[in-house]
Amino acid sequence: MKKIVTTSAITLVLLFAGSSLLAQKFEQPVLISSAGQSADVKLVKMLAQRQGLDATTILMAKPADLKGFKSLVIVPGFSSKGLGAAGVSQQEEYERVESLIKAANDLKIPIILMHIGGNARRKGQSDSFNQIVADNSKYMLVVRQGDEDGFFSAISKSKNIPLTLVDKIAETAEPLGNLFK
Amino acid sequence: MRKSTFNLIILLAFVINTGINAQPVYPTTGKNGMVATAHPLASSAAIEMLQGGGNAVDAAVAAAFAIGVVEPDGSGLGGGGGMVIYLNDEKQSYFINYYGRSSERATEAGFRYGHDNSTALAIEVPGTVAGLIMAHETFGTLPLKQVMEPAIRHAEEGFPVDQTLAKLILDNIEKVMGDSATGSVFLNDGFPLMEGEILVQKDLGRVLRIIAEEGSKGFYDGALAKSFVDGIRARGGVLTEKDFLSYKAEMTVPLKGTYRGYDILTANIPQSGISLIQGLNMLENFDLRASGHYSESARTLHIMAEVDKLIYADRYQYLGDPDFVDVPVAGLTSKEYALERFSSINQSKLDPPRYRDAEYGNPRVFQQKKEKILVHEMEPADGHTTHLSVIDKNGNAVALTQTLGLFFGSGQTVSGVLFNNALTNFSYNSENVNYLQNGKRCRTSITPTIILKDGNPFMVLGSPGAGRIISTMIELVVNVIDFGMDVNDANIAPRFYCQKFEDYLHVESGIKPEVRAELELMGHQVKVYEGIDLFFGGAQMISVDPLTGVFSGSADKRRGGIAIGY
Numbered sequence: 001m002k003k004i005v006t007t008s009a010i011t012l013v014l015l016f017a018g019s020s021l022l023a024q025k026f027e028q029p030v031l032i033s034s035a036g037q038s039a040d041v042k043l044v045k046m047l048a049q050r051q052g053l054d055a056t057t058i059l060m061a062k063p064a065d066l067k068g069f070k071s072l073v074i075v076p077g078f079s080s081k082g083l084g085a086a087g088v089s090q091q092e093e094y095e096r097v098e099s100l101i102k103a104a105n106d107l108k109i110p111i112i113l114m115h116i117g118g119n120a121r122r123k124g125q126s127d128s129f130n131q132i133v134a135d136n137s138k139y140m141l142v143v144r145q146g147d148e149d150g151f152f153s154a155i156s157k158s159k160n161i162p163l164t165l166v167d168k169i170a171e172t173a174e175p176l177g178n179l180f181k
Numbered sequence: 182m183r184k185s186t187f188n189l190i191i192l193l194a195f196v197i198n199t200g201i202n203a204q205p206v207y208p209t210t211g212k213n214g215m216v217a218t219a220h221p222l223a224s225s226a227a228i229e230m231l232q233g234g235g236n237a238v239d240a241a242v243a244a245a246f247a248i249g250v251v252e253p254d255g256s257g258l259g260g261g262g263g264m265v266i267y268l269n270d271e272k273q274s275y276f277i278n279y280y281g282r283s284s285e286r287a288t289e290a291g292f293r294y295g296h297d298n299s300t301a302l303a304i305e306v307p308g309t310v311a312g313l314i315m316a317h318e319t320f321g322t323l324p325l326k327q328v329m330e331p332a333i334r335h336a337e338e339g340f341p342v343d344q345t346l347a348k349l350i351l352d353n354i355e356k357v358m359g360d361s362a363t364g365s366v367f368l369n370d371g372f373p374l375m376e377g378e379i380l381v382q383k384d385l386g387r388v389l390r391i392i393a394e395e396g397s398k399g400f401y402d403g404a405l406a407k408s409f410v411d412g413i414r415a416r417g418g419v420l421t422e423k424d425f426l427s428y429k430a431e432m433t434v435p436l437k438g439t440y441r442g443y444d445i446l447t448a449n450i451p452q453s454g455i456s457l458i459q460g461l462n463m464l465e466n467f468d469l470r471a472s473g474h475y476s477e478s479a480r481t482l483h484i485m486a487e488v489d490k491l492i493y494a495d496r497y498q499y500l501g502d503p504d505f506v507d508v509p510v511a512g513l514t515s516k517e518y519a520l521e522r523f524s525s526i527n528q529s530k531l532d533p534p535r536y537r538d539a540e541y542g543n544p545r546v547f548q549q550k551k552e553k554i555l556v557h558e559m560e561p562a563d564g565h566t567t568h569l570s571v572i573d574k575n576g577n578a579v580a581l582t583q584t585l586g587l588f589f590g591s592g593q594t595v596s597g598v599l600f601n602n603a604l605t606n607f608s609y610n611s612e613n614v615n616y617l618q619n620g621k622r623c624r625t626s627i628t629p630t631i632i633l634k635d636g637n638p639f640m641v642l643g644s645p646g647a648g649r650i651i652s653t654m655i656e657l658v659v660n661v662i663d664f665g666m667d668v669n670d671a672n673i674a675p676r677f678y679c680q681k682f683e684d685y686l687h688v689e690s691g692i693k694p695e696v697r698a699e700l701e702l703m704g705h706q707v708k709v710y711e712g713i714d715l716f717f718g719g720a721q722m723i724s725v726d727p728l729t730g731v732f733s734g735s736a737d738k739r740r741g742g743i744a745i746g747y
Contacts, residue, residue: 039354043372080716081352089708118375120348125711145375169372 026110026139026179027070028054033061034075035097035129037082040117041075043169044176048073051177060086060096063103071180072104073112074137076129077121090125097129101136110138112179115152116169118145127151137161139179141172211746215732216240217721218569219255219645219742222340223248226331227571228745230323238266238320239328241571241579242313246332246389248567249309250382251340253366254349254588255567255645258388258400259600261308262583263448264316265435267631267638269576274437274446274631275320279312279430279583281305281603283621286419292617294609299356299592301418303602305623309583310392310400311430316579318396319432329393336386339379345715345741347376349588356592360416363594384597401425405596412595435631438514441465441662444633448582451502451615451624453651455513456492460655462519463488469663475656476675476692479699480528485659486679486686486705487526489652490539493680495522496651498541501614502622508614512544521547531704539681566627566645570723572638572732578723580629582643582650626650632658638725640668644737646718649678649687653718661724668722668735676717679705689713715739 032048032055034041041059048055055073058065059082066072074097083093104111113133115121122130134140134155140163142152147165156163164175209215214231218224226247227240235243241264249257256262261280268274283305284290292302317325342350350357350373357367366382367374374380391399399405406425413420435446438458445461447454467484475482499508512518522542526532533539566584584601585591591602606623608615615624628650629643640661644653653676660671675691685708688697697707710716719740724733734744 039352042354043351077351079352080710080714090711117351118347119344120351120376143375145377168370169375170370 026112028180029069030055030071030073030180031061031066031069032057032073032075033100034059034077034082035093035133036076036078036126037086037093038075038077038079038117038121039082040077040121043116044073044075044114047173047176050173053177053180060088061100062096063099066100066103066107066109069109071112072109073114074133075114075116076126076133077115077117078125078129094128094132097132101132105136111136113137113140113142114172114176115140115142115146116172118143119148122146122151134161135159140164141166141175143167143169143172209734209744209746211732212730213574213747214240214572215723215734215744215746216244216569216571217723217734217736217742217744218244218248219567219719219721219736219740220248220251220343221743222251222331222335223569224736224743224745227569228747229331230328231573232747233323233327235323235328236320236575237571237573237577237579238316239323240573241569241581242317242321243328243331244569244571245309245313245581245583246329247335248569250332250336250385252346252567253382253599254346254353256309256583256585257599258309258385259307259590259598260583260585261305261601261603262312262581263452263627263629264312264579264581265446265448265629265631266316266320267446267578267633268320269578269638272636274435275432276435276449277312277316277430277432278449278452278622279308279315280452280622280625281308281601282428283604283607283617283619283623284420284424285619286421287604287617287619290419292604294605298587298602298605299359301413301416301591301593301600303586303591303604304413304418304420304593304600305603306420306424306428307601308428308430311397311428314392314397315430315432325396326393329389333386333389333393336382336389339381342374342376342378342380343741344376347374350374353589356589360593363589363592363599366594382597386597388597401428408596409598413593413600416593436510436514438462440658442634443639443662445630446633447630448628450508450510451500451622453496453500453624453626453628454630455500455510456496456651457628457630457654458514459495459519460488460492460651461658462514462516463491463523464655464659465516466520466523469659474664475677477696479696479703482677482692482696483531483700483703483705484526484528485655486677488523489655489679490536490681491522491526491542492651493682494539494541495544496624497613497681499544499614500624505618505621506614509544509548512547515544515547518542518544518547529703534704536679536681536683566647568629568643568645568719568721570641570643570721570734572641572723572725576638576725578631578638578641580631580641580643582627582629582645584625584627584645628654630654634727637727639727640725641723642720644718644720646716648680649716649718652678652680653720657720657722668724668733672720672722672735672737673713675713678717687716689717713739
């Protein structure tokens, strides 16, 4: 099963990556942040640790926090509980993410989207975060359930952004680690 | 075969209604029975009982055990709750308080609110099993084993995780991962179960079988209770075997009130039906219909929000365990006191300008004429949450709300049972009536309610949602009674929430932008939630057409429930 997943992932990468994949390199250290304050970012932190990445997690990262980092992983997904804990509104969170992405682009720090929450982080209030992060990413790593309607595949295709789809959250670890090898 | 076919239909409805391409849930109608719960398999458990010749109590108990399995984040054997029962033939009503009780050693534990919320220190003696068994033994007609069979089946055979549960596991991942026994239930390969994956709870199934065989005794006395105590104490908690052995659910009468010609039967103290009655009494002094629906009229919403603020202020000041404190029930529920409180509202602006400056009133002045309220008169003599509503063909009705405290309770699973964190419901201000004491019941927001018209059930309703429950309940009632909505429209209507201990007026985006703007001008700080949001609860409602007797049910789209009638 794992082999099938890897094969399909590679297929998708080859389909949509184009020349940008070959040109794109991801380097450490890595800043991990949230877009929407879902708890998913904590799982990504764990995945990064398991892969031995030199990664720092700042849930509410601001442009100034990018200093010293060479890659930015953003985990999109809306959580009213998370926003409440952070003490910010959805609009304020969106504006923070927008400014973080703009700063990363200005500094030429590549953005990796990691969407691991499946249906639970699609539609509703999540998709505005999914959209802005996907549109600005250089690579997308997505648990397949979150792409059942082709949301990420379509962005990947139209913007020539490599996309890796896996079946389970645990299966994102290896491709995440491979991005930095 | 019949059961399999029926479950197939239910699961099909489940897929249609909870998938990523979710369709609106329309009210179901029926004349033989109706149930609304937060999960299709719990609703189907109740319908199984009704179709098998059981009454509303059999159905409610079956659904309550089942919901603890298929919606394990919100309630279960390790939690507690309350239930209002109306027996239509006898025109008698009952209230069973089966909320937890703090340990005889609770104050020794040094529980710190916030810091210890997801630890064994937060656990109260759970009451769910005692309450459900009491209801079944007193009013049920089917064998307990039959009533519990759906819950056992879903625990042992598993069921697909729905979108709500998948999201809640993700949202509470640190709590779920914090206890290895809890993680072993909700994680797969070390990561959260996702929508569509099968959740099997073999250990929970074993406990359910023991209860089905031995009743309450099997849970509160003997080897199982000892294993709970050992497990909880190994995790730092203080519950004792005596705590379990001495726990009793309490059967009393519901708290009663009226609203515009309807009779309200609701959860008695220290649960929060008293605040519902007080709020409705206050709103009787205002022509809501003439003022317009709160989603379209800033004045209506402002006045309702001010009512919320005042009843929450009174609730904080006066509501506690009647075994420990003197609650001025008659005063708080008197129409005269409501008029006095309503008259204090400035109808054109927020006054005082901060919600937190709202003052509590003095209901004791209005105590005199109903001093002998039936809080402790037993009928019969011995006697974060989910809600379910049931009615049977004879008009017997049950409104039942139960909880683990916050989602996934304490996060501590012992012998297959996920335990509550209901100690979070106590006040840690030693001056407050709800201050933690040993063996005390906490104040809780749950408000299961049955509304009668001319002695017959008219509505059966309730909601989870912690502090939002009371405001949501008031909105549901006025949506039906004042604004003439059917239960589905009332349920899906935008909601708002405000109280003394909030800095914002929380509103769903269905409250019109111009209304929100006007509210800001009145002094409110408005916090908007796009679309509909689980924050505002997940109401399960049934209504009965007084002319035709037809039942209509509505499960809240904010939560993945379903109403089924036949």
